[in-house]
Amino acid sequence: MTPTAYEQHWSSAFERLEEQRSGEPAWLHAARKGAMVRFVELGFPSRQLEDWRYTNVAPIAKTPFRSAAAPERAPSLPDPEHLPVPLGHDRRLVFVNGRPSPELSSLAGLEPRARVESLARVLTADPGRIEAYLGRLAAPEEQAFVALNTAFLADGALVHLPRDATLDEPIYLAFLSHPGAEASATHPRVLVVAEPGSRASVVEVYVSLAEGVHFTNAVTEIFVGENAQLEHVKLQCEDDAAFHVGTIQARQERASRFVSYSLSFGAALTRTDVNVLLAAEGAECVLNGLYVGTGNQHVDHHTRIDHARPQGTSRELYKGILDGSARGVFNGRIVVRPDAQKTDARQKNDNLLLAPGADVNTKPVLEIHADDVKCSHGSTVGHLDEDALFYLRSRGLPERQARGLLTRGFATGVTREIADPLLRAAVERLVVKRLAATPAGGRTA
Amino acid sequence: MSGAGTSMLEIRDLHARTAEREILRGIDLVVRPGEVHAVMGPNASGKSTLAHVLAGKPSYQVTRGEVRFEGSDLLALSPEERACRGVFLAFQYPVEIPGVSNLYFLKAALNAVRTHRGEPELDAVEFLTLAREKMKLVHMDEELMNRAVNEGFSGGEKKRNEILQMAILDPKLAVLDETDSGLDIDALKIVAEGVNALRHPARSMVVITHYQRLLEYVVPDMVHVLAGGRIVRSGGKQLAHELEEKGYGWVEQEAQTATR
Numbered sequence: 092m093t094p095t096a097y098e099q100h101w102s103s104a105f106e107r108l109e110e111q112r113s114g115e116p117a118w119l120h121a122a123r124k125g126a127m128v129r130f131v132e133l134g135f136p137s138r139q140l141e142d143w144r145y146t147n148v149a150p151i152a153k154t155p156f157r158s159a160a161a162p163e164r165a166p167s168l169p170d171p172e173h174l175p176v177p178l179g180h181d182r183r184l185v186f187v188n189g190r191p192s193p194e195l196s197s198l199a200g201l202e203p204r205a206r207v208e209s210l211a212r213v214l215t216a217d218p219g220r221i222e223a224y225l226g227r228l229a230a231p232e233e234q235a236f237v238a239l240n241t242a243f244l245a246d247g248a249l250v251h252l253p254r255d256a257t258l259d260e261p262i263y264l265a266f267l268s269h270p271g272a273e274a275s276a277t278h279p280r281v282l283v284v285a286e287p288g289s290r291a292s293v294v295e296v297y298v299s300l301a302e303g304v305h306f307t308n309a310v311t312e313i314f315v316g317e318n319a320q321l322e323h324v325k326l327q328c329e330d331d332a333a334f335h336v337g338t339i340q341a342r343q344e345r346a347s348r349f350v351s352y353s354l355s356f357g358a359a360l361t362r363t364d365v366n367v368l369l370a371a372e373g374a375e376c377v378l379n380g381l382y383v384g385t386g387n388q389h390v391d392h393h394t395r396i397d398h399a400r401p402q403g404t405s406r407e408l409y410k411g412i413l414d415g416s417a418r419g420v421f422n423g424r425i426v427v428r429p430d431a432q433k434t435d436a437r438q439k440n441d442n443l444l445l446a447p448g449a450d451v452n453t454k455p456v457l458e459i460h461a462d463d464v465k466c467s468h469g470s471t472v473g474h475l476d477e478d479a480l481f482y483l484r485s486r487g488l489p490e491r492q493a494r495g496l497l498t499r500g501f502a503t504g505v506t507r508e509i510a511d512p513l514l515r516a517a518v519e520r521l522v523v524k525r526l527a528a529t530p531a532g533g534r535t536a
Numbered sequence: 537m538s539g540a541g542t543s544m545l546e547i548r549d550l551h552a553r554t555a556e557r558e559i560l561r562g563i564d565l566v567v568r569p570g571e572v573h574a575v576m577g578p579n580a581s582g583k584s585t586l587a588h589v590l591a592g593k594p595s596y597q598v599t600r601g602e603v604r605f606e607g608s609d610l611l612a613l614s615p616e617e618r619a620c621r622g623v624f625l626a627f628q629y630p631v632e633i634p635g636v637s638n639l640y641f642l643k644a645a646l647n648a649v650r651t652h653r654g655e656p657e658l659d660a661v662e663f664l665t666l667a668r669e670k671m672k673l674v675h676m677d678e679e680l681m682n683r684a685v686n687e688g689f690s691g692g693e694k695k696r697n698e699i700l701q702m703a704i705l706d707p708k709l710a711v712l713d714e715t716d717s718g719l720d721i722d723a724l725k726i727v728a729e730g731v732n733a734l735r736h737p738a739r740s741m742v743v744i745t746h747y748q749r750l751l752e753y754v755v756p757d758m759v760h761v762l763a764g765g766r767i768v769r770s771g772g773k774q775l776a777h778e779l780e781e782k783g784y785g786w787v788e789q790e791a792q793t794a795t796r
Contacts (some may be wrong), residue, residue, distance in 0.1 A: 200556065477595070482631040485591045485621035486645035486701060487652070500635030500684070507635075 097152040098131045104158065105242055112245075116218040119225070119244070126231040126241035133235040145420045145452045146362055146391045149333045156306050158243075158278035159188035175328045175356070175521050176265075176296050177513040182207070183263035184248050187300075189277035195265075205291075206251040207262055209278055213249050221249060224284055228312040228340035234364070236336045240278040240310040242341065247280035248348065252289035252319070261292035261324075261511045270303030279309045283323065287316040287344070292510050293323050297337075299330035299357070306334040307358075313341040313349070317371070320348040322510055328521060329357040331386065338364045345371035352509060353409075354518055355382040355390050356525050362391040369396070369403040369431075380409035381505040381518070383525045384417030384449070391420035396438075398431040407438040410505050412498060413449035414526055424456040425466060428487045432463045440470040443501050445494075445526070495523055544569050544606060544709055544740040545590075551600035552589045559585040560599070561765035567709070570737040574751055574776060575744045577762035578784040583744045584628060586762070587713040590742075591625035592618050605709065619645075620652035622708030626698040626715050633685035638697065641685045642667060646704055670703040674730040692723035699730040710734070711742045716750035728753030748780040763788045 105127045112120075135152040136143040178185065178195075184207055189208040198207055213221055231238035248264045266279050283293055297307055307329065315321045327335055336357040343349050353363050367376050382390045393425035396405045411419040420439045442451045455468040475497050483493035502522045509515040537683050543566050551561040559582045567573050575743070589596050590603065594614035603610040605623060613621070631746045633641065646666075647657040658666065667681065674696040686694050695715055702710055712731065716724055731754050735741070743754055751773065759775040761784075769775065769787050779787070 217704065354785050476631070479631045479633055481591075481593050481615060482627065483633070483645075484594075484615040484639070485619055485625055485627075486641075486705065487616050487648040488645055490614070492644070492648070493616075494635055497633065498639070500633055503635030 095134065098134050100155055100240060101242070102127065102131055102391045105253065107198045107349045108158075108243070115214060115479055116222070118222060119214065119218065122226050123242050123244055126238045128229050130235055130238035130242055133238060136235050139422045142393060142422070145320050145418075146360070146389065148336075148360070148362075150360060151336070154274050154304065154306070154334075157498070159268065159275035159305065160271065161190055163189055164356045166469040170343050174523070176298065176326055176517050177427060178263060178265050178296070183265055184208070184261055185265045185267065186246070186248075186279065188275070189246055189266075189279060190268055201262075201305070202256050202258055204253040205256055206249060208249055210249050210282065210519040211246040222281060222310065224314060225280075225282055226312075228314070228342055229310050229338060232339075234309055234338060236308055237310055237338050240280060240308050240338075243278040244280050245278070247282070250281070250283045250291075250293055252285045252291050254286040254316075255288040256286075256291070257289070261294045261322075263294045263296060265298065266307065266309070267300050268305045268307065268333070269300040270305040270330070270333075274304040274306070276306040276308065279307065281309070281311040283311070283313040283321070285313075285315050285319040285321045288318045289316065289362070290320040290381070291322070293321070294511070294514060295323070295325045297325075297327045297329050297335065297357075299333055302330050302332060304332045304334075307336070309335075309337040311337070311339045313339065315341060315343045315347040315349045317344040318346050322350040322352075324354065324509065324514065325363070325528065326352075326354045326514075326518070327357055327361060327363070331357065331359055331388070335356040335361040335413050337362070339366065341365075341367045343367065343369050343371070343374040343376060346373040348375045348377075349369075350377040350508075351379065352505075353380040353382075353392060355380075355392070356521055359387065360389045362393070363393045365392070365502075367396050367405075369398050369400060369405070372400045373402045374400070375403070376405040378405070378407040378409070379508065381411075381502055381522075382409070382419055383502075383522055385414045386417060386421055387415070389420075390415045390417070393424075395424045395426065395463070396436065398427045398434045398436065401431055402433045403431060403435075405434075405436045408483060408505060409440045410502060411440070411442040411451055411520070412445065412502065412526065413442065413451055414445040414446040416446075418449070419451035419453075421451070421453045421470070422456070423454070423468070424458065425465065425468065427457075427459045427461050427464050432461050434461065434464040434466070436466045438468040441501075441504075442470070442472045443498065444472060444474055455508045495526065498526060499523055542568060543604070544571075545605040545742070547601070548603075549601035550586075550589070550598065550603060552585060552596050552598045553595060558599070559596075559765055560589065562767070563767060565760065565767060567740045567742060569740055571757045572735065572741045572743060572754065574756035575742060575762055576746065576748070576759060576776065576779060579746070580786065581762045582765040583762055584713055584745075587625055587628075587711045587742075587744055590711050591615060591623060592761075613731065616648070620649050624702050624705055624707035624710045626695075626702060626710065626712045628714040628717060630686045630694040630698055632687045634687055636685050637682055638685050639664075639667065642681075642701060642704055645701070649705055653711045665666070667704060669708075670700055672734040673703050673733050674699050675726050676700050691718040691727075692720070694721070695719060695727050696730070699727055699734075703734055708738065709740050709742070710742065713744045715743070716745055716747065721737060724750065725753065748776040751776045761787045
């Protein structure tokens with residue numbers, strides 16, 4: 092395939108970067124270079140590809156994004172009123188336009204053996220420590236956006252949990268974007284290595300500090316060691332003019348437990364892929380998702396749970412709330428390989444349409460190659476229950492409030508299990524806030 | 537309106553229908569403050585429709601007649617305005633609301649009503665104190681308050697939850713739609729005690745029931761028989777006993793003869 096001007100734009104940007112970058116390990120340089128070549132070969136995904144049938148990335152391809160510049164002034168955190176998420180935690184690593192911000196970060200009281208640091212710093216000081224992990228799960232060969240992220244890999248976060256360590260408070264990785272006059276892009280990379288027996292919660296937050304067009308193309312790789320228990324939350328609430336593509340790749344070892352949340356509220360167009368490989372016996376995986384779309388937002392989730400070994404369990408629940416002219420896409424694939432006997436997999440996708448113009452395409456897929464398994468899947472698309480609405484109104488609640496209460500109740504099925512109570516409350520508020528902002532949220536009586 | 541001061545509820549020639557068919561075909565009923573009126577009738581006579589029309593369910597359309605509540609036009613009001621002014625419907629089939637705690641729902645409802653009345657909202661502690669006191673009325677387990685509204689409640693628990701809501705919202709007019717249905721005798725007694733405790737000279741009740749059983753515990757001032765969308769007979773509490781003995785066939789026949 093000949094590259095179009097759209098791919099060429101990134102290729103030229105890569106060349107310019109080559110001149111500036113020096114001192115990175117040879118293996119990383121080779122990987123980045125290979126990824127750039129692969130990106131140009133693959134090109135931006137077209138809607139002819141089954142995985143991109145309902146999501147048109149032309150608005151991203153056509154925009155000549157520049158690498159996000161460091162903000163002119165040292166940024167300060169906006170008042171909490173403006174921040175939808177509790178960054179006030181002690182354990183947070185904050186990035187602004189892709190660069191770590193020591194001023195806004197704090198790692199006070201972190202378990203001393205645990206490492207939470209900037210990837211760039213590790214790549215400079217001690218790259219050997221992550222060579223066996225970085226780039227080993229994410230697949231630039233097949234996924235154009237992963238290739239693009241890898242080609243431009245410069246910084247991001249490393250979370251390394253030592254063997255048997257238990258972290259009682261979540262670690263926040265906050266990626267803040269401060270778009271300027273020109274459309275800008277960042278390619279954050281996150282690497283989480285949970286050594287055997289460790290337990291922790293990692294929360295990735297994506298927020299815009301100002302209005303404006305920007306593109307976040309994130310990749311997260313997660314290694315969950317034997318008997319480790321990891322909760323990973325991704326909360327995306329970027330500006331309505333933003334584009335967000337994110338890929339989460341996780342690999343689970345024996346008897347590990349991985350709980351994932353993808354919570355998507357912002358951006359004009361967002362696409363999140365969550366791919367989990369249950370690579371050893373007795374692994375347990377929980378994928379939860381909540382997406383709220385209003386106005387003209389487009390929000391797409393593709394998940395893949397790959398049961399490769401016996402006695403794995405997976406539970407998946409994704410819920411979508413779509414208002415205005417928003418469009419949702421859910422594609423959930425569960426693969427049970429021949430070796431994965433006694434797999435127990437359940438998947439559900441429920442969607443609530445709040446306006447006649449809202450729409451969703453939902454497609455659960457089971458691919459079963461073993462015979463002794465329990466698998467179920469299902470999806471629903473519905474409206475607010477009129478009887479429930481009347482019940483609440485008959486008790487004095489105004490229609491708007493009643494609709495809000497029912498909608499929040501719908502979301503609770505996903506949010507109630509979030510481990511951190513502060514985060515849970517923030518997410519519940521966010522649901523109400525996003526929907527209250529659009530007039531279509533409450534049809535008047 | 538001095539003349540209206542004597543009646544709580546005044547229904548004149550009320551006709552109502554669903555998209556499919558006409559159900560109420562000319563109801564007349566006057567309820568004064570403090571009175572308890574029983575509305576009895578066979579299945580499909582229009583009892584539940586009457587209850588839902590009074591509460592303002594949008595799927596019913598009133599085609600003729602009027603309903604005055606404390607002298608003003610009830611049918612012009614939204615369901616929530618009716619509730620705020622003091623109309624309460626205890627549902628025959630209380631709705632389950634996943635993800636919304638019973639306590640939160642009740643507090644939100646009470647505060648909506650209080651705001652409408654110009655009273656300050658209750659905070660969490662004040663509300664809990666009030667709720668605990670009212671829960672005793674219907675022997676309500678506190679555990680049920682932290683569960684989602686009606687979710688996983690037994691039939692009896694749902695009905696008690698309705699009466700609890702009524703006790704907390706303190707309405708002027710309560711319409712009880714087959715509150716006795718599906719209850720065993722012990723549950724029925726608890727619910728009836730709760731209802732009786734809420735009888736008050738300033739509060740009126742319309743008790744809709746298929747059977748006379750509930751009326752042994754909640755003794756009405758008047759009994760009306762609804763058949764074919766009209767009230768075909770009205771009388772004192774002895775009418776309920778008569779119906780129990782003779783069945784509904786008797787009044788239905790009589791009504792048909794009268795129309796001829």
